[in-house]
Amino acid sequence: MIRARSLMLLALFSFACNGAQTPGTPSKAASDETGGSKKGDLGPPVGEPIQAVLTNSPEVPPPTGRTQPAKVVVELEVREVTKAISEGVDYTFWTFGGEVPGKFIRIRQGDTVEFHLQNHPSSKMPHNIDLHAVTGPGGGAASSFTAPGHASQFTFKALNPGLYVYHCATAPVGMHIANGMYGLILVEPPGGMPPVDREYYVMQGDFYTVGKYREKGLQPFDMQKAIEENATYVLFNGSEGAIAGDAALTAKVGETVRLYVGNGGPNLVSSFHVIGEIFDKVYYEGGSRFQENVQTTLIPAGGSAIVEFYVEAPGTYVIVDHSIFRAFNKGAVGMLKVDGADDLAIYSGKEVDSVYLADMSVTPGGAIAEATSQAAAGQLTPAAQVKAGETLFAGTCSTCHQANGAGLEGVFPPLAASDYLNADPKRAIGVVVNGLSGPVTVNGKDYVSVMPPMSQLNDDEIANILTYVYASWGNSGVVVSAAEVAQVRASTTRPAGAAH
Ligand SMILES: [Cu+2]
Numbered sequence: 117m118i119r120a121r122s123l124m125l126l127a128l129f130s131f132a133c134n135g136a137q138t139p140g141t142p143s144k145a146a147s148d149e150t151g152g153s154k155k156g157d158l159g160p161p162v163g164e165p166i167q168a169v170l171t172n173s174p175e176v177p178p179p180t181g182r183t184q185p186a187k188v189v190v191e192l193e194v195r196e197v198t199k200a201i202s203e204g205v206d207y208t209f210w211t212f213g214g215e216v217p218g219k220f221i222r223i224r225q226g227d228t229v230e231f232h233l234q235n236h237p238s239s240k241m242p243h244n245i246d247l248h249a250v251t252g253p254g255g256g257a258a259s260s261f262t263a264p265g266h267a268s269q270f271t272f273k274a275l276n277p278g279l280y281v282y283h284c285a286t287a288p289v290g291m292h293i294a295n296g297m298y299g300l301i302l303v304e305p306p307g308g309m310p311p312v313d314r315e316y317y318v319m320q321g322d323f324y325t326v327g328k329y330r331e332k333g334l335q336p337f338d339m340q341k342a343i344e345e346n347a348t349y350v351l352f353n354g355s356e357g358a359i360a361g362d363a364a365l366t367a368k369v370g371e372t373v374r375l376y377v378g379n380g381g382p383n384l385v386s387s388f389h390v391i392g393e394i395f396d397k398v399y400y401e402g403g404s405r406f407q408e409n410v411q412t413t414l415i416p417a418g419g420s421a422i423v424e425f426y427v428e429a430p431g432t433y434v435i436v437d438h439s440i441f442r443a444f445n446k447g448a449v450g451m452l453k454v455d456g457a458d459d460l461a462i463y464s465g466k467e468v469d470s471v472y473l474a475d476m477s478v479t480p481g482g483a484i485a486e487a488t489s490q491a492a493a494g495q496l497t498p499a500a501q502v503k504a505g506e507t508l509f510a511g512t513c514s515t516c517h518q519a520n521g522a523g524l525e526g527v528f529p530p531l532a533a534s535d536y537l538n539a540d541p542k543r544a545i546g547v548v549v550n551g552l553s554g555p556v557t558v559n560g561k562d563y564v565s566v567m568p569p570m571s572q573l574n575d576d577e578i579a580n581i582l583t584y585v586y587a588s589w590g591n592s593g594v595v596v597s598a599a600e601v602a603q604v605r606a607s608t609t610r611p612a613g614a615a616h
Pocket residue numbers: 210242243244284285286292297
């Protein structure tokens with residue numbers, strides 16, 4: 117559908133180029149130049165005003181399909197909403213259109229945009245919008261200051277093609293952006309974007325909460341952490357898992373995928389990477405020219421990139437910010453699931469998901485979500501703990517102790533029927549919270565090695581993992597509670613450098 121339409125567009129565009137020139141239309145001689153705002157005024161709007169199609173991420177509106185400039189009406193409503201930022205963690209987001217990132221806007225170079233910004237009556241704050249696609253002081257910010265329950269309107273002509281960030285610019289600006297007030301506006305060049313099979317909208321942002329990463333409950337914004345650029349979460353599309361697990365982006369072998377990638381910041385630049393893919397093209401910084409054969413592209417805060425790649429092999433491709441602690445410890449993980457037949461000449465076909473996905477493969481509505489909601493209701497069952505613990509164990513402990521708990525001769529002690537484990541649950545909690553080093557004897561065999569503290573796990577997660585371990589492989593069946601973990605955590609010390 118996208119392909120057919122864009123092909124038609126392309127054909128029309130080349131026709132227009134060879135035909136009569138209207139003032140301001142890019143000429144053939146200038147076709148190796150890519151822009152400049154002077155070429156962007158393609159004349160007055162033609163035809164009836166058009167209502168812009170806006171989409172929530174990860175969807176992208178269809179190509180404009182137009183060959184002439186139009187008047188385009190954009191209606192965007194600001195809403196302040198409380199929803200999940202991670203499993204069991206809520207946050208009050210300020211949004212353009214109800215979600216983070218804000219609605220994707222797609223127009224064509226030369227269009228005249230009549231922009232209506234509404235601020236929902238339930239909002240507590242005034243807001244405005246600065247679109248980087250606007251030529252003029254403030255990018256629309258001054259003309260769009262909008263109190264709760266009010267609306268404002270301004271008009272601009274989109275002179276430069278490209279992929280632009282928009283954001284709120286109401287003081288304190290950093291706080292409005294940190295709460296999720298950003299999105300993307302694509303200004304297509306007159307010929308449209310070249311056709312591809314799939315287009316997706318992905319936008320990174322950093323978030324600052326008073327509680328630690330994955331600390332449960334409603335988490336307020338932490339201004340000091342934001343000033344220090346010490347992000348608690350770094351996320352694609354506004355929440356952990358927004359484009360992972362069941363919500364992963366999808367494609368089929370043999371398709372070309374285009375990602376419109378933005379970075380709202382407010383602070384961090386993104387080292388955007390798809391594990392196991394090479395970007396065939398990157399329109400770096402969201403501009404008109406592309407680089408080819410790129411592994412990782414840098415996307416500044418308040419900037420964008422358009423990346424394209426052809427998918428040869430089926431499987432799960434993990435999307436990360438390659439500043440890699442952000443991926444594994446702050447949530448910057450997405451996935452592209454590709455269906456189709458293996459091409460063994462290109463890739464041998466061994467699944468590597470578990471290496472990279474670890475416990476990031478947590479899916480909303482899965483075992484962990486179930487345990488979290490039971491715990492929130494004060495009705496956590498051991499069965500739910502075991503199920504959640506199984507998933508977490510696979511992503512955390514199995515790397516060393518193996519999926520079946522057998523460990524590795526002489527290197528990693530067994531958790532299966534471990535006399536050390538079963539003798540003292542409090543001590544076992546301490547091992548996970550604080551790590552273990554030096555000589556230890558398990559089932560009559562000596563180990564002299566190091567287990568690092570599992571600093572990335574919170575009390576609920578450790579309780580669930582240990583409950584699962586105790587319920588498995590001939591162990592004692594002890595149930596471990598988050599309160600017990602908290603108690604051990606409070607009464608013991610971690611080696612210097614452990615996260616918490
Ligand atoms: Cu705002």
